[in-house]
Amino acid sequence: MMAASQSKIAQLIRARREQMRLSQQDVSNGLEMSRGSYSRLESGQTTVSAEDLTKIAAILQIRACYLLGEDPEDESATRRDDVVRLYEDIEPDMQPAALAMIQGLHDKFPSGEEDNEAAGETRH
Known part of the structure; x- marks a missing residue:
């Protein structure tokens, strides 16, 4: 959307x-x-x-x-929004470490397809 x-x-x-x-x-x-x-x-x-x-x-x-007009049932949008809220609740001195962890996860799983592959599912 x-x-x-x-x-x-x-x-x-x-x-x-x-x-x-x-x-x-x-x-x-x-x-x-x-x-x-x-x-x-x-x-x-x-x-x-x-x-x-x-x-x-x-x-x-x-x-x-x-x-933003995104589908509220869209799980990926919901998860992103939750991550932002959780990040903002972290003490400021801990935010750089949290951001590094988030970036590492993003680098490892840049899109939802990798999640499915890691679980043994493939798309045809």
């Missing part, structure tokens, strides 16, 4: 915020930005950074992949 446009991301953020009955001020406080800046982000006037997208997803208790 293609990634969502900026306006679609903004629509999804707003809909979820309203569903949770949060104000723009509530979310902007969590992002440590002004309500005006958040309002421009939510209206699609400002591009959402990857860092803010991850923070918004956490505040709104959803996966960032959902806001």
Whole structure:
């Protein structure tokens, strides 16, 4: 599935915020930005950074992949999102070691096909 446009991301953020009955001020406080800046982000006037997208997803208790228009049932997208969240929870002094470990795993298994081969499955 293609990634969502900026306006679609903004629509999804707003809909979820309203569903949770949060104000723009509530979310902007969590992002440590002004309500005006958040309002421009939510209206699609400002591009959402990857860092803010991850923070918004956490505040709104959803996966960032959902806001990007990826299939929430897509296991690989879900796992990537989980890895990002876990990494962010690691103490800053331990993040370089964690990043090295993640990079090593990525180098060893750059796509899902290697996982299947390692399990003895082959695709024809």
